[in-house]
Every structure is written in structure tokens, then in C-alpha cells.
Amino acid sequence: MDVSPERIRRIVALAARAPSGENCQPFRFHWDGAWLTVSHDAARSRHVLNFENRASYLTLGCYLESIVIAAASEGLDARIELELADTAARVAFVARAQGPCGDASLLLDRCTDRRRYRGGPIDAPLLREIEDDLRAFPNVTIRLVAPNDELVDYVAHMERLQWCTEPIHRGHTRYFRLSNRAASRTRDGMSRASLNVGPATAALLALARRDFRVQRTLNQFGFLRIFAKRVRAWVRSAAALGCVTVDTTDPAGHVSAGRATLRTWVTLNRDGYAVQPLSICSYMVFNRDVGRYPGELPAAFREGGAWGADVLQRNYDLPPSEHVAWFFRTGRAPLRPMAGRTLRLPLERVLTEVAPLDEPEVAHAV
DSSP: OOOOHHHHHHHHHHHTTSOOGGGOOOEEEEEOSSOEEEEEOTTTTOOTTSGGGHHHHHHHHHHHHHHHHHHHHTTEEEEEEEEGGGTEEEEEEEEOTTOOOSOTHHHHHOOOOOSOOOBOOOOHHHHHHHHHHHTTOTTEEEEEEOOOHHHHHHHHHHHHHGGGOHHHHHHHHTTEEOSHHHHHHHOOSEEHHHHTOOHHHHHHHHHHHHOHHHHHHHHHTTHHHHHHHHHHHHHHTBSEEEEEEESOOSHHHHHHHHHHHHHHHHHHHHTTEEEEEOHHHHHHHHHHHHTOOOTTSOHHHHHHHHHHHHHHHHHHTOOTTOEEEEEEEEEEOOSSOOOOOOOOOOHHHHEEESSOOOOOGGGGOO
């Protein structure tokens, strides 16, 4: 089918809003007139937690589902071919018999919200809608459970460990953009507003980013205690903690999990629920399932993976055939507007095509 460059640009501008670890934006697009290729930039996604590209496969799923949603609003169906050996995919488009459908503006509204939430519960009609959406991903299951002491303890422990381990700390802080100037210059990473930290904390994080010895000193003088207390408050404020599982350990399962999670995420945001991924809580459990961990991680992470497997199995009644791919919290969003939406790279940085590129205004939405 002949799809105009303008339609492709609109689709890519929306798809590029998909979530990625630290907002590193590790995928690029190329339109050759017949196929939209989604390719992986391994340098941007380099992180000890992106072991064997598992985080990138989840992110690829989010990008692909964003393409599906954006294309439907243009009256197109997206036909996806995975190229998992390269952490990539190709997408072709055909006209939808029913014409345009859906609301692609949901992709612009989606964001990670690290503030305290306003609880819940999640009503039955919304749960039914999420369940209906998941029928498109038969190997993926999403379960929602209200926070309890055991889950809160597990999340706080794993989140706290990240500040004690230099390789993870280095991966996270690489994409800290702790001033408006830095965020505007790079148009990637996590701004101070998106991290939900004040100026004083941002100044300390900037020092620790340059030298991990500063972080060690902060840890000794109460940083970990304060941070763990904050995490506990975040988690307890949620209506539910979501556990996303797949019935395979193959990369294709992670792609499907990413697609299902993105679909659920925009649906929750549409109905006034905030979302924050708690990725390390799922990564370590999956590592435990497959019996492989990044060599740079200390034994505490292996122990955390084993503990987490027991905690999640018990709280979500997981059968042995299901493997945890993603974990998140959700709850009623605070009433004030979310000022922490992260910026995206300009369209000419992420899309190449056979025709000259004129960037539409939507590419700069934040």
C-alpha cells in the first residue's frame, strides 16, 4: 500500500513517545516506502540491567504497540515482522476496512509518574477493558494486587539496592538531566521534574553522578533510609501493583509483554490512573528463572531475585509456567498537572526516509 510520508511522520512522532529505560530512546526508524524498520541503538541502551537485551525487547514491544495505535488512528493496520536476532522489527501498513479508529492522543498523554498516588480502587469496567485488550496477547497475563506489607518490603529492598551498586548507579545516572538546560539540550533522559526531586537533592545527585564515592558517603549518612521510606510511601499510595507475566523465556515473549503493558498503561492513564514501572523487581526474578545474571551484580541481587520469586508467586498465585516480565504500580493520579513528562528527540534524529524530512509540530510534544 502507498502510504504518504506525512502519515509515516505522524505515526513515528507518536510512536517515539514510547517508554524506555531512563528515557534513553534506543530505537530508530527508517521508511523506505514499503516498510518501516525499527532498529536498535545498543549504545543508548547500554545498562547492566539490560542483560541480554531483555529491557530492550520490552521497550521494542512498547514502540510496536504505539505504532499499532498511531496507525489505527490514520486508518491503517500495522503488520509486524520481528527480527529478534537484531532486537528489531519491520512494519508494513494496509488500509483498515473500518477506517480510522482509536485515540492516538493517548500516546502523548502517557507518562511515568513518580509521585504519591491517591489510591483506588480500579473499577470493574476498566478491569474488563484491560482483560479484553489482553486477548490480543494470549501468552501474556497481567494481574493487579493491592499493596501489602510483603510486597512493599520487597519493592523497597530492591529499589534501595540500586543506590549501593556502582554499575547500576552508573547506568541510571548517565541519563539524569538535572537542569532544564541539560534536558532541553539533550531531549532525552530524566529531568529533575520527572524524577520528582527538589533542587537540593538534584545537586547531591549531580555530585554523586560524577563520583560514586559521593553516593557511598550519602548512603552512610542517611540517604538509603530516607529513600526507602519514600519508596514505601509511594508503593502504599497505589491502588494496585501490576505483575506482567509471559509463558515463555524467549525474546518474543518480552516483546508481547511490552505491547500488552503499553496498551494497559495508556488505558489506565486515560481513566485518571498514574503508572510507574518498578523494573528491577521483575528483572531479577526473570534472571532467577533463566538462571543467568549480569556478572557485575553482587550476590545481594541473586538473593533478591530468589526472594522476589517467592513473594510474587505467593501474592499473584503464579504457576510455574509463567515468568515475570514487568512490574509496576498504579493508582489515582494526583490532582495537580504532571509537570514531569520527559522530552523526546527531534523527529529528524530518529526517522530517516527516502523523501526529505519536514518535522511536524507534534514531534516536540512533551
